Amino acid sequence: MVMEGLGASLKDTMAKIANARRIDRELVDEVVKSIQRAMLQADVNVKLVMNISNKIRERALKEKPPEGMSSREHVIRIVYQELTGFVGKSADIQLGRQRILMVGLQGSGKTLSTARLARYFQRKGLKPAVIAADIYRPGAYDQLKQLSERANFSFYGERDSKNAVKIVKNGLAELEQNDVIIIDTAGRHSLEKDLIREMKDINRAVDPDHRFLIMDAAIGQQASEQARAFHDAVSITGVIISKLDGTAKGGGALSAVAETGSPIAFIGTGETIEDFEQFEPDRFISRLLGMGDIRSLVERAEEALEPEDVDINALMRGKFTLKDMYKQLEALGKLGPMRQITKMLPLGGMGLDITDDVSDMTEEKLRIYRVIMDSMTDEELNNPRTIGASRIRRISMGSGTAPEDVRELLKYHKMMQNAMKGLRGGKMPFRKIMKGMKM
Numbered sequence: 287m288v289m290e291g292l293g294a295s296l297k298d299t300m301a302k303i304a305n306a307r308r309i310d311r312e313l314v315d316e317v318v319k320s321i322q323r324a325m326l327q328a329d330v331n332v333k334l335v336m337n338i339s340n341k342i343r344e345r346a347l348k349e350k351p352p353e354g355m356s357s358r359e360h361v362i363r364i365v366y367q368e369l370t371g372f373v374g375k376s377a378d379i380q381l382g383r384q385r386i387l388m389v390g391l392q393g394s395g396k397t398l399s400t401a402r403l404a405r406y407f408q409r410k411g412l413k414p415a416v417i418a419a420d421i422y423r424p425g426a427y428d429q430l431k432q433l434s435e436r437a438n439f440s441f442y443g444e445r446d447s448k449n450a451v452k453i454v455k456n457g458l459a460e461l462e463q464n465d466v467i468i469i470d471t472a473g474r475h476s477l478e479k480d481l482i483r484e485m486k487d488i489n490r491a492v493d494p495d496h497r498f499l500i501m502d503a504a505i506g507q508q509a510s511e512q513a514r515a516f517h518d519a520v521s522i523t524g525v526i527i528s529k530l531d532g533t534a535k536g537g538g539a540l541s542a543v544a545e546t547g548s549p550i551a552f553i554g555t556g557e558t559i560e561d562f563e564q565f566e567p568d569r570f571i572s573r574l575l576g577m578g579d580i581r582s583l584v585e586r587a588e589e590a591l592e593p594e595d596v597d598i599n600a601l602m603r604g605k606f607t608l609k610d611m612y613k614q615l616e617a618l619g620k621l622g623p624m625r626q627i628t629k630m631l632p633l634g635g636m637g638l639d640i641t642d643d644v645s646d647m648t649e650e651k652l653r654i655y656r657v658i659m660d661s662m663t664d665e666e667l668n669n670p671r672t673i674g675a676s677r678i679r680r681i682s683m684g685s686g687t688a689p690e691d692v693r694e695l696l697k698y699h700k701m702m703q704n705a706m707k708g709l710r711g712g713k714m715p716f717r718k719i720m721k722g723m724k725m
Contacts, residue, residue, distance in 0.1 A: 328537030418443030524551030
């Protein structure tokens, strides 16, 4: 989960508003203090925290709710709008022919981000390629080559060359048939003169459409100084924040980048090449607040699934059989880790919270569950309510599993059924809020 600590605290705050009997000054002050604590713990700049919290307090106490919106919904809307404004705008990423230069300090995750960006464009239907122009870090060439081979996109590099500009020029000529060419450059422990000179030389040779600065989320509020230094050197057009998953320092990087006015282009949300997404402020904040991110989920599904993979009607009606459940879990498995997918559902903190038991579904569990279901009758698969103690013993013996495994499957099915019901609306009617924010 991206910035899990901040997200959990903000969800608790939203739940406090959702469950409040009425909105008064005492509640608003309590909510504002909770938001301040959460943001300060996430290393957000103190001045920005005070600015945001003061705006939330003033608007919550003075503004009247729009027609048809309750006071509770209005306060949630204000929190959403102010936090979205805080993280700034996203970079304009076009899906067409382009050249992209990747820069950053050593250890920022530049090479992995290069491969992730290529994979992003590949998923969008373009033909990407990468150039390994980091001639200093041992293993940079091999890492990028292996990642490109694994994901099946074009790679160019010259292992023994010590002339980064020449490598780039040769690579551009070799890869001219590709739609998107992404250049991984060298980093240093600090922004030294020779690094700046090499960046400028490569920048002139490439004439890129984008110059992305890759920044480790854990750098905290030093990000501001770093962003300014790289911008002065090559005029960066966007920032990629890597290692944002679970970090306590992520707030510092976000606030510092926002302070410089540099748009955030992408964020790294995990450890694999697939854990990478274009930064959209409204979607990012919506997820942090527990309001879900259905748009991103739909986009991911369109990229990964075939029409026959998932029955949307079964998902949305909130009641489905064991057969339905297994089909949906197989489809969800294609979208990525369950923990990431469940965070896109508008449930956490607002209605039914999806537990770790649901999020941590594994391939091994799925295999065991399939064996168990193979030992069930059609009646049992279509109506799990008929499965009592005697049937559990029979299914257990037939599948070679323990009775506890069968009960676990039934319990899991019930949790998934409740989770799907939550998609149709939890405690808070967010349709009006989302409509008002054009979500």
